[in-house]
Amino acid sequence: MSTKKERLLEAAKELFGEYGYAETTFKKISDRADVALGLLTHHYGNKEKLFLAAGLDVLCHFLQVLRAATSNTPTGHDGAVEFCRAYLKFSLEPDSYWLVLVRCSPYSDMKTSSDRDIMNEKFLEVHSVLEAELERGIQDGSIRPLAVPETAHAIIALMVGANRTRLLTPYCPPHLYEVAVDFVSRAIAADRN
Amino acid sequence: MSTKKERLLEAAKELFGEYGYAETTFKKISDRADVALGLLTHHYGNKEKLFLAAGLDVLCHFLQVLRAATSNTPTGHDGAVEFCRAYLKFSLEPDSYWLVLVRCSPYSDMKTSSDRDIMNEKFLEVHSVLEAELERGIQDGSIRPLAVPETAHAIIALMVGANRTRLLTPYCPPHLYEVAVDFVSRAIAADRN
Amino acid sequence: MSTKKERLLEAAKELFGEYGYAETTFKKISDRADVALGLLTHHYGNKEKLFLAAGLDVLCHFLQVLRAATSNTPTGHDGAVEFCRAYLKFSLEPDSYWLVLVRCSPYSDMKTSSDRDIMNEKFLEVHSVLEAELERGIQDGSIRPLAVPETAHAIIALMVGANRTRLLTPYCPPHLYEVAVDFVSRAIAADRN
């Protein structure tokens, strides 16, 4: 059986993801967790901190998945492509609570508060994972020589945008995710001669 | 001198852009516009509609700029690249109130309400502009054969992500915008042989 | 007919005086004033500011009374004595709402917040009124030479203490106020030879 503290975090991940920060209330969270209202501040301090805790929880799991996906790939190019596939796949997993992270991440609309620095820093690890693959690919010749940090940012920017198109907008075309991965694959591939 | 109605929209664009929807209040807007509180509902109906009006105002201007940038380009490839440059440039213009659009667009975190359908529809025109260039490029041989709508979505996704990296996150590398444009250029370019 | 803003201040003076700051709630005030809850912050900003407004309202009236009482007294000694009488009398007037001032004045238990600076400054005028009488008395020979600011503070300290004994403690002897005035009269009187 899960503790009430865990039940709160679970409910928070569901609701923040579904309704966003502003429209998720203490009442809705404590009702869904079937827990007293006051426990929220007792365990998490305030709404902002709970939001962050929910986002970080998803981010940590996300990082595990990304690391698993990139390890054991033959080339850096494959690693980078697998990174993208894992990124997009994770966002579609029914119980990954991905949307909380979308709303809490540094790419979200929300004004960054001091609490969010923790999120910003942790999110950089996502970039590190990708940068490692890009460097490996340049070494092993599977990726053309390019500016690593910029390219990592560009690729992740594409992931962010494709993901938003799919999950937030009403007009995602059927194969966007595949196209996006091809897009990346092509743009970083070493010249074939 | 501008009318009070215009002053309200101006203030709304500033504040929605800077603070987001939830943290912008009628009081703040009417204070900044130096206009009576009641005029807001009088002229714009309600908060949601005002938000939309502010976003659409920016979007319309944005579309003009995109159309101007893509016209008179020698090839479709050039047109697509100019589209990207204009997109990113507009987002940095000091008085374009770009951030309102970021927060109001279909790519934003906000739950879509019925009013936002208008925004969604209008935003599709941005895609149309790009799709026209892609089609032209495939015709004139400057762009490799590819799925037009998907690719347009992928390119715009990259614009959305790069733009968010630059304006919302704390860690944008110096040349991200240039790299993003190169990225697109490379990914859609026809093979050179 | 009084405005709702005035009714709020009236209710605040009653309730803050009777129950103190902490035990007076927005609900109690708006109920007593028969006015919507939200009007309180609309007109006065917050609880602290309303408290201050209530206290200042009483203080201003108090100052008028003190000035009236001390003017037209034959000697400085008489002026000082009348000051004390007026001070103590005012505190017993049924509709002077004196207790608000007791709880809001610089002599109260409350932590001083930035808002209270206004109160502190205004309260100094009470001292000025008394000091003027002491100086006059030293000039006209009705008061023995003494340190004016210190003595004014001592006399007011006695008023503060006597007043608190009467209104806050359960054991005020019947003639305390008279004794206190005699006490002052004797302590400042010029030697009779």
Next chain:
Amino acid sequence: MSTKKERLLEAAKELFGEYGYAETTFKKISDRADVALGLLTHHYGNKEKLFLAAGLDVLCHFLQVLRAATSNTPTGHDGAVEFCRAYLKFSLEPDSYWLVLVRCSPYSDMKTSSDRDIMNEKFLEVHSVLEAELERGIQDGSIRPLAVPETAHAIIALMVGANRTRLLTPYCPPHLYEVAVDFVSRAIAADRN
């Protein structure tokens, strides 16, 4: 090493004195005492009772000091003057936790609850000490004939007021305490002829 019960009382004296009743919470007290929250009610019943215990603790010490100061004085007048000196001196002692008593005493702003009767009664002993000196002084001719209870109340009122001026207001003149003692000395002294 002190017991946890004692540590709680110590922390309570500090915090009630510094922040007042309303702004001192169980959490703050148990945090400062570095003791479990539940021990507070376990040992002291409830907040009001703890407040009282803190105040009484200080009051008892205060009474010892007053009694020591007045004994072995040659005349009643000297005894009364020493009473005043000891009163004011105690209030300045760094580790007397005087402010708790200020906030808990019958002269404080707080509404008296049933628990406070104990405080009221105990505080009367302070008056008894002074009244004994006044009576002695009238007997031994060092003090002019006067109404003993009223005068004791007036003197203590002056102490209360002077003390509040010094500790609570921002405008205490340098020698107020000395002037206050002189003030008393003069007002009760027997005529010298």
Next chain:
DNA sequence: TATGAATGAGATTTCATTCAT
């Protein structure tokens, strides 16, 4: 068109007290 007082539901947060362990 213009004003801003008025409303009251609802949100976040606080906190004394209880109680199982």
Next chain:
DNA sequence: AATGAATGAAATCTCATTCAT
């Protein structure tokens, strides 16, 4: 004696919207 999770009532404050003028 000791712990701190748990409760939920209550407090302050916010704010979109209405409406009389």
